[in-house]
Amino acid sequence: MAIQLLSQATGYGIIIGLSIAFGIIIIAAVKIQKRYLSEDSNHSEMFMVANRSVGTGLTASAVFSSWMWINESVFSAAYTYKWGVALPIWWASGLSFQIALMAVLGIVAKLRVPYAHTSLEFMRRRYGSYVHGIFIVLNLINNIFGCGSMILAGSQLVTGMTGMHVVAACILLPAGVVLYTAVGGLKATFLTDFLHTTIALILLLYFAIAVLTSEHIGGVSGLYDKVRAQNDYIEGNYAGSLLSFKSKSAILFGLVLKFGNLALVLMDTAFWQKSFASEVSATVPAYDLVSVVILAVPWCTGTIIGLAARAIEHTPVWVGYPETLTLTQVNSGLVMPYVLESLLGTGATTGLLVLIFMAITSTVSSSMIAVSSIISLDLYRTYFNPGASDRKTLQVSHIGVLCHGVFMAGFAIMLEYAGATNNWSTYFRPIISCPGIFPMMLTILWSRQTKLAAFLSPILGLLSGLATWLSLSWYWYGAINIQTTQAQIPGLYAAIVSFFSPALYSVIISLTISPQRFDWREFLRMELIEEKSPTSSTAPTIRASETALAEGEGVSTVNAEDEKNAPYQMTIPAAPSESSEAKNLDDVVHPFPEETLVEIRRWRKYAIIYLVLNILVTIVLWPLPLYRDWIFTKTFFQGWVVMAIIWEFGALCAVVIYPVYDGRHAITITVKGMLSERWLKKRV
Incomplete structure (x- = not known):
């Protein structure tokens, strides 16, 4: 029987109140940026890719926020409750290598598609409209299911905690995001991502430490003893123990999650846009830094909260005593709310509701920018009004955010009444999203993929994955329904087929049917979105960090005195002119100066080396040696948990404190500008 932990008034108050608060904060921030930092979200380049000017610190914070869905905190605790200590590490390793891979793709994109706004733009440039159309559909499907399942998971959590009607939660959670996203664009999502990350990490650290130090847990040693004392037997774990890393269910779930999250990243143009928006010198350092610290969230939160639930579930302190959690409640993510209410009280549970709001709105905000960019650039400006002005394109983007x-909201409600859960979405999403991964990566990595291969391979991969999923569900469980299609083995096999088969199809088709080689210079004909006028030939101006100015990334010289009194700016090379379409490829040159290209290639080398090391460490050298007939000793467990907490403090330093330091100059300029303006008003 579900227990209402908070009142409906608390649920409505937090969701509506925070939506209004964030709207006010972002509107104010946008006005301040426009006034003091020359950053105007009324231009498409700023709205969609933040003028490609975001520094390392803010990029790191935004990337961290993008990967820190409620899955990584709330649901990692729920699945740790189900399968034990192995689950958080398999979850964390999946997040880490994806971010490292995105660092490679992001820096390659800087080199080969320097003026892309969405990942779909370079698909059309290389293959034409038919392939472009296929990937628009794949991107929208991935975005809709990813965002929809997140809204649904959050809504079901809010409903389980407060008793609020799930339909109301599905409507209210994305409602507030529409306002500040439509006003502030991608830069607004970076700013809200920073706020989300700050609040979420502080709350997660508090939850972990407060739960551990609770008198009913008794520290790390007490947690170990209480978990060992339980008679819980976990099917598929060595000796049925929650404290054994040898867990069949955990490793299978981890594999499915790796495919699903990889698809969610690469097939969602929102993740590409964050790399497009970052400075050349910020992309690889920001992404690789986050790939290290992201491990902390599922590792620390999942381990402590998930095992704490097992430790107290059969004691009178448990909020639902003598009843224990049902499988439906666990799959709905109610493990963490119940633990916090039992050990820390209503205040902590309310804090968790704030955390849930933060995680969902961050996800929805990025999704809105991505989809609005597809609507305005890949559909409207490409097929309906190619000559659309910057202002008209921006208007369509705003409409796209609203729509x-x-x-x-409607899609999440539909999933709710269809009986879907976050658990079902976890197994379904990789099957429909993975087929486009290899064809998209090969578009900027392999010159020999042909148009026919790019068109057919995702379709064949999707059909192969769906056939594997449904046939195995029927073969092993005798029916095809919501329950049988969220079983682990059919979902894993289908994800593997959906992921790898398009690569096989693409290589075979490319090398056997009219093989061709693509000239990368063709991508350099892509342009920035600018207001076209007969007299306008200047390059757009975007701000840059002091470091970028000093390193000379194609930056105009700045007078030292002017630099003290004006926003940081850099002049990026002008985009190819309209006549570039008619130019011979031999006449097309890269818009970046040679020193910037050298820097990009250097970062690309570092990113590739780090990706290989990341995979070796986080997927092979760290977890696999622990996958044996062994149960954690108390000493090992104590070190394991303490290190997880230290890692989370490291995350706080990397994505909260460092961004403030990295942006200190812009902050100083803004504060000085505001104080000077106030002083002048007083004088007048």
């Missing part, structure tokens, strides 16, 4: 918000 996507309304649609996602």
